[in-house]
Amino acid sequence: MSRSFNVFGIYWKLLLSFLVVIIPFGAISLKMNEYGERNVKKEIEDSIQSRVSFYGLLLENEFSRIVGMQEEYVNDRPLLKMGIADPYMSDIERHDVIVAIHERLERMINSSSYLAGADAYLPSIGRKISGSGTMYGAIPDAEYNALKAIEDRYKNPFVYWQNRLFLSFPYSNMALIGGQEPLFLIGAEIDQGQLKQVLDRFAIGGSGGSMIVGPDGSWSVASDSALIPWPAIQPLLGEWPRHRSAFVKEADIQGKTYWIAAEKSPSLGITLLSYMPASDIVGSLSFYRTVYWILCGLFLLVVAVFAYGIFLQIHQPMRRLMRAFHRVESGNWHTALTHRRRDEFGYLYVQFNSMVAKIDELIHEVYEQKFRANLSELRQLQSQINPHFLYNSFYNLYRMARNEETENVSAFSKHLGDYFYFITRTREDDIPLEEEAGFARNYVDIQTFRFMDRIAVRFDPVPESVRALPVPKLTIQPLIENAYQHGLRNTVSDGRLEVRFELEGGKLAVVVEDNGEGIGDEQHAELLRKLKSTSPDMETTGLVNVHRRIQLKHGNDSGIAVIRTERGVQVRLSIPLDGRLPDGEGTE
Known part of the structure; x- marks a missing residue:
């Protein structure tokens, strides 16, 4: 159904509103402008200094915390033992100490987002133990010599070497007296x-930049948004007031005026610099002083009334539309909007209602298609009763009856009856894991009568924490059937079949493993291809069927791996x- 809308309706309403509500705003704006101009520079300077001081303190605390963690290694018994008693330790003891x-x-x-790595250097044995990468290896001489060359780690623990920044802590009983090697170095x-x-976030404004400078300007790390290089700022450090740890000043650099704020850390020797063009901070003040008396009456009138008109004619309808979108995001697909005026928002509301109704319809269609696909695959799996399994089962029953094995006939008949009772039930799609495992164990008991002493079976119990976990019906038995049919069918003796349940990383893994004939390269590649394929026309086996049903229910992070x-x-x-999984549960 088509509808016509008055394109100029909102415009005329806004224009009429402009003429009604502007005069009080003009007088207020004049007084605010005069007062703000007098105080804005002072407030900006204080704000910049506070910001840089705050972030400088954050960096200082974080780096000091890392230095503190390094110093704790003085009392680290494994490290001291490795540096002193390594020649006298056994291989097992050495391995435990290294780990x-x-x-x-x-x-x-892991305790700090600022750390890329941490290593312990043991010069007495010429080895390095790393917290990341290769755990144990030879000391890289150039790197080690650079790290141990710090003059006073209490004033400057930083080492900048080959574009890499380190915090170095060499420790020795003699504190490097007479050029002696340290006992260890962290x-x-x-x-x-x-x-x-982090420096990008520290920048004063969107067009500014920040950098950390080492003692005496020996090194620097600048943010990606840096406007000017460190050599251009370096001469400013010579003008630093000696009695102050921080300052804010204006400076001409490369023909442009910048506001520069600096904060020096007395304990670490580093300096945090942050800067931005002065025009971005106070440039607009000069402009407004020049044009204010010309434009304030008309411009402020238009702006104020325009904002008021926006609130009445656009903002409120937009808020209703946004609230409607929030309800849709929360799953309320019966949301509908009404708008009495025949303007642009009326058109948007009509289209919104149509869109929500269409999406709701599509969601129900997709959900129904998935549900039917899942149900049809379960029915297909239930119908795939292997005729050889039936033949072998009844032949075994015939053989035991003829040999008058009454107890075996009774037990085998019970297992077979339970098997067919379970497989022909159609009222449930999901059942508890304990029940599914019980059916699979019943299937194993039936096969045990066939293979007798040829195959030993180990079937672990289901962990208590997941016994009630709902799983799709017929998920474990096809895995075991696959092992009997393709891995163990020609086994004469010493066959083994294991079924176990593993909890790890927020997942349950049902593992079926056999020591049968194995699988060739081509067969393995073909099976993997089928498991990855999503084609509805591809012929599916029991494994592929289970894999698809699990992924339909739990997503691509689930399924079968061979x-x-x-x-x-x-x-x-x-x-x-x-x-x-209940709290406190883990891998058994």
């Missing part, structure tokens, strides 16, 4: 990429727990 040092270095790295590399990102091992084939079915 302990590595884990502590790794915790140190080097922490600063992540300059992360530091530059792994060739030295012993045979391992099939892993992964199911995300999605927070359904």
Whole structure:
């Protein structure tokens, strides 16, 4: 249905509103402008100084914390033991000590977003233990010599070497007296990429820049938004008041005036500089002083009334539209908007209502299609009863009856009845994992009568924390059936089949592993191709069927993986727990 809208309706309403409400705003704006111009420079200067001082303190605290963590290694028994008693330790003891040092270095790295790495150098044995990368290796001589060359780590613990920034802590009982090698050295590399990102946020304004400068300007790390290089700013440090740790000043650099704020850390020797063009801060004040008396009456009138008109004619309808979008985002697909005026918003509201109705319809269609696809694949799997399995089962029953194995006939008949009762039930799509595992165990018991002593089966119990976890019906038995049919069917003796349940990383893994014939390269590649394919026309096996049903329910992060091992084939079915595992539970 088409509707016509008055294109000029809002415009005339806004213009009429402009003429009604402007005069009081003119007088107020004049007084505010005169007062603001007198105070804005002072406030900007104080604000810049406070901002730089605050961020300088944040950086100083973070780097001091890292230095403190380095100094804690003085009492680290594994590190001292490695540096002193390494020749007298066994291989196992040495490995344990190295792992302990590595884990502590790794915790140190993870404790700060500013660290890219942390290493312990042991010159007495010529080795380095790393918290990231290669855990244990030879000392890189050039890097080590650069890190141990710091003159006074209490005033300047930083080392800038080959465009890399480190915090160095050499430790010795004699404190490097007479050129002696330290007992050990802890080097922490600063992540300059992360530091530059932080400096970008420290910048005074969107057009400014920031940098960290080492003592006496020996090195610098600038933000990606830096406008001017460090050599152009360096002469300003000579004008720094000695009795002050911070200052803000204007300076002409490369023909342009900048506001520069600096904060020096007395404990670390570094300086945080932040700057931006002065025109971006106070340039507009000069402009407004020049044109204010010409434009204030008309311009402020138009702006004020325009804002008021926007509020009445545009802002409120827009807010209603936004609230409607929020309701749709929350899943309320029955949201509808009404608008009495035949203007632009009336058209938007009509189209919004049409869009929401169409999306709701499409969502129901997609959901129904997925549900039917899932249900049809379950029905297909239920119908795929292997005729050889039926033949073998009834033949075994016939053989036991003829041999008058009454107890075996009774047990086998019970297992077979339970099997067909379960597989022919159609009322549930999802069942508890404990029930699904019980059906799979029943299937294994049936196969045990067939293979007798040829195959040993280990079927682990389901972990208690996931026994009630709902899973699609017929997910475990096809994995076990695949092992019997393709891996163990020709096994004469010493066959093994394992079924176990593993909890790790927020997932449940159902693992079925056998030591049978294995799988060739071409067969393995073809099976992987089928598992990855989403074509609805492709012929599916039991494994592929289970894989698709699991992914339909839990997404692409779930499904089946087929792994060739030295012993045979391992099939892993992964199911995300999605927070359904109780607190405190983990891998059993």
